[in-house]
Amino acid sequence: MNTLAGVGVSPGVGFGPGYVFSRDVPAPDPGARHGGDAEAERARATSALEWVAADLEERGARAGGQAQEILKAQALMARDPGLAVGVATLIDAGATAALAVYEGFGGYREMLVGAGGYLGERAADLDDVRDRVVVVLEGLPAPGLPEKGAQPYVLIARDLAPADTAALSRDVVAAFVTEQGGPTSHTAILARAMGVPAVVACQGAASIAAGTQVLVDGFSGLVRLAPSDEEVTTVTRAAAARQSVLAAATGPGATSDGHVVPLLANVGGPRDVEGALRNGAEGVGLYRTEFLFLDRTQAPTEEEQVAAYLAVLNAFPGSRVVVRTLDAGADKPLAFLPPPGAEPNPALGQRGLRLFQKHPEIMNTQLRALARAASQSSARLQVMAPMVATRQEAAWYVAACREAGIPSAGVMIEIPSAALRASDLAAEADFFSIGTNDLAQYALAADREVGGLTTLHDPWQPALLELVLMAANGAAEQGKQCGVCGEAAGDPVLACVLVGIGVTSLSMAPAALPAVRAALSLHTQEQCMLAAQAALATTSPREARGAARAHLPGLAGLAL
Numbered sequence: 432m433n434t435l436a437g438v439g440v441s442p443g444v445g446f447g448p449g450y451v452f453s454r455d456v457p458a459p460d461p462g463a464r465h466g467g468d469a470e471a472e473r474a475r476a477t478s479a480l481e482w483v484a485a486d487l488e489e490r491g492a493r494a495g496g497q498a499q500e501i502l503k504a505q506a507l508m509a510r511d512p513g514l515a516v517g518v519a520t521l522i523d524a525g526a527t528a529a530l531a532v533y534e535g536f537g538g539y540r541e542m543l544v545g546a547g548g549y550l551g552e553r554a555a556d557l558d559d560v561r562d563r564v565v566v567v568l569e570g571l572p573a574p575g576l577p578e579k580g581a582q583p584y585v586l587i588a589r590d591l592a593p594a595d596t597a598a599l600s601r602d603v604v605a606a607f608v609t610e611q612g613g614p615t616s617h618t619a620i621l622a623r624a625m626g627v628p629a630v631v632a633c634q635g636a637a638s639i640a641a642g643t644q645v646l647v648d649g650f651s652g653l654v655r656l657a658p659s660d661e662e663v664t665t666v667t668r669a670a671a672a673r674q675s676v677l678a679a680a681t682g683p684g685a686t687s688d689g690h691v692v693p694l695l696a697n698v699g700g701p702r703d704v705e706g707a708l709r710n711g712a713e714g715v716g717l718y719r720t721e722f723l724f725l726d727r728t729q730a731p732t733e734e735e736q737v738a739a740y741l742a743v744l745n746a747f748p749g750s751r752v753v754v755r756t757l758d759a760g761a762d763k764p765l766a767f768l769p770p771p772g773a774e775p776n777p778a779l780g781q782r783g784l785r786l787f788q789k790h791p792e793i794m795n796t797q798l799r800a801l802a803r804a805a806s807q808s809s810a811r812l813q814v815m816a817p818m819v820a821t822r823q824e825a826a827w828y829v830a831a832c833r834e835a836g837i838p839s840a841g842v843m844i845e846i847p848s849a850a851l852r853a854s855d856l857a858a859e860a861d862f863f864s865i866g867t868n869d870l871a872q873y874a875l876a877a878d879r880e881v882g883g884l885t886t887l888h889d890p891w892q893p894a895l896l897e898l899v900l901m902a903a904n905g906a907a908e909q910g911k912q913c914g915v916c917g918e919a920a921g922d923p924v925l926a927c928v929l930v931g932i933g934v935t936s937l938s939m940a941p942a943a944l945p946a947v948r949a950a951l952s953l954h955t956q957e958q959c960m961l962a963a964q965a966a967l968a969t970t971s972p973r974e975a976r977g978a979a980r981a982h983l984p985g986l987a988g989l990a991l
Contacts, residue, residue: 437608437633439652440619441942444670445585445606445628446663449645451637452576452588454595456562459530459569469523476518476528479567483560484509490594498597498624500702501556501617505593508560512728513766529568536561556617559592585645589637593617601627606647608654610636613918622649623706623942630654650946676988680949683713684937687985690956692930694948695751695938697916701742706941711948714750714810716864716938717916718743720757720797728766730793736800737807744808752810753864753916753938755843756797758783758817768793783818784828791831798835805837815841815864820848825859843916845869850898853905863906864938867917871895890919891972896932900967903933914938923950924986928979930956931963946989953985 465472484506491502508514514535521531540554540561565571576586576595583605586596590611596604596618604627612618612631622629628649630636639645639656646655646663650673655662684694695716696707707715723731723739731739744752759765759782768790787794798814805812816828819842832840841862844850850870857863867890872878874894877887899915906913914936919925921943927950929937937947951959965978980986 433656435633435635435639435654435656437630437636437652437654438613439629439649440613440616440631441607441622441627441629442650442946443606443626443628444667445583445604445647445649446658446667447582447584447605447645449587449608449639449641449643450577450584451639451641452586452591452595453637454559454562454588454592456565456571459527459533459565461530463527463530464525465522465527472522472528472531473519475568476522476532476564477515479528479564480509480515480518480532482567483563486563487560487594490597493597498593498621501593501621502597505556505560508557509564527568529565532564532568533561555590555611556593559594563594585647587636587639587645590616591618593621596621599625599627601625606630606645606649608633608636608639608645608647610634673989676953677945677949680945680952681711684948684951686930686951686954686956686959688955688957690930692934692951693751693914693936694944695753695914695916695936696941696944697938698743698941701739701746703941704743704746707944708746710941710944712747712941712944714747715743715752715754716914716936718752718754720754721759724757724759724765730765730767730796733796733800733803736797737804740801740804741808744804744810744812748809750810751813753813753815753841753914754801755815755817755864756787756801757793759786784816784824785818787816787831788824788827794831795835798832798837802836811839812837813839813841813862815843815862817843817866818845819843819856820846822852822855822859825856829859829861844898844902844913845873847874847898850902850905853902854908855905857906857909857911860911862911863902863913865899865902865913865915865917865934867895867899867915867919870898870917874898886972889972890917890922890925891966891975893967893969893971893975896928896963896967896975899929899934900932900963903935906935907933912936921947923947923989924976924979924983926950927954927959927983928963928966931959931961932967949989950983950986953988954983958982958984 487502487506491499517535518531521534536557540557585606586604587608590609607618607622607629609618609631628647630647630652633654644657646658684692693713695714696712697717698715699719700722801814814832814837819825825842829840839861842860843864843866845866849856871888875887903913912935915929915934916938920937921939923946926937926947962979962982965982966975969975969978
């Protein structure tokens with residue numbers, strides 16, 4: 432039996448014949464030129480873009496729920512005014528409509544990929560819209576998925592577009608497996624919403640032979656090919672036992688000996704609140720506010736921001752809601768601000784707090800809106816700044832928050848310098864929240880969007896754990912709290928290690944909360960500390976995992 436490993440992003444076990452789906456659309460000839468009637472060619476491009484937008488909206492209306500929101504956002508991509516201008520300019524220069532659309536989307540794609548994280552994973556959505564428009568313009572056949580068969584199938588692809596999967600259901604598809612994508616990709620989001628097991632970032636998946644029986648464990652991330660009946664039974668029973676343990680772990684997060692560890696949710700807007708509450712979030716540890724600012728030609732009004740913040744604050748009365756102020760810049764450009772100019776490495780450029788310092792009016796409006804929203808809610812608002820490198824930056828941000836009437840202002844630890852000088856920053860900030868995703872990227876000089884560097888992004892890298900320890904110790908020296916809001920917090924095993932290191936709260940994707948809660952409840956604080964010490968003493972992620980597990984016997988009950 433052959434086993435592939437990826438990242439489990441939607442829990443559960445799925446079994447069935449593999450269906451390998453490909454949406455490869457050939458790129459238009461880079462030398463393609465129209466016959467000279469630019470006006471007619473522009474009309475063709477406009478018509479194709481609108482047809483695809485309408486088709487996406489129709490698919491979304493049929494699917495409903497989160498799928499409808501996602502497809503509506505894709506339709507807006509097709510109708511983007513800036514894209515239309517770019518396409519028209521390319522056509523006027525002689526390019527065919529198909530080539531102009533292909534190249535026009537390319538510029539947007541580069542900006543999203545440069546952003547990384549959640550926005551970086553939206554590049555796949557942009558590619559899907561582009562390919563659908565090219566198919567229309569070139570008269571190519573549109574690939575589709577099979578109807579319901581004798582048994583649900585395992586859908587396998589390099590990546591999946593929301594429009595392909597939105598109409599599927601658990602009685603049609605047993606599981607999703609993709610070579611690309613991450614925990615915040617739309618494949619992951621829709622799979623969780625549908626209750627379908629899913630594994631992403633599974634190298635070699637697209638090479639699985641069609642029809643091969645595939646067993647997918649969306650919890651562990653393991654994909655077994657041609658398993659025996661006994662193996663299917665074993666994995667299915669383990670999943671049932673794991674679900675029983677998860678269901679038994681309820682209430683606030685804590686170790687088995689009563690050490691309290693608040694378990695919070697990462698949300699990208701009001702639409703994510705339902706999932707956070709359903710999975711028992713004790714509050715919000717990361718409220719991303721970029722959705723309010725991107726893809727628009729004017730900054731959101733103060734009133735608009737107040738409404739968006741209140742929608743989340745009011746869902747958690749009496750609980751913590753930590754809002755990350757705008758994390759935008761050269762890698763996530765805002766159309767209503769002057770472009771900063773070319774930057775060879777946007778991830779190291781004018782973004783996060785640096786953008787606020789350059790455009791304080793944006794920060795002041797956001798902070799006023801947050802203060803107003805907090806005054807109308809019983810939730811405990813905390814705000815934090817992204818991309819803080821020095822004590823001086825932390826002091827500047829905290830002062831601005833105080834002036835706006837916000838009493839609790841913290842900083843994100845995403846830059847190695849902030850971890851190395853954590854005690855200095857903690858003297859200014861009210862709390863820390865460690866963004867392990869960016870911290871790993873900067874500490875190990877490994878672009879998050881380069882697939883060949885995946886092992887360097889592993890949150891179990893001992894060097895990364897060492898930086899987390901520095902940040903936690905620096906916060907403790909000043910009597911401050913230090914949480915983690917990166918994807919590392921959602922790994923049940925690593926969550927125990929983080930608690931052992933000294934992290935005081937964990938914030939994660941809502942779907943990860945039950946497993947983390949269960950893992951903590953099965954171990955004492957001392958066991959977590961021993962696991963952390965063992966992991967820190969190793970020299971590789973593989974060794975760190977193994978060393979930590981040796982001190983966490985309760986993991987067997989979760990079938991991890």
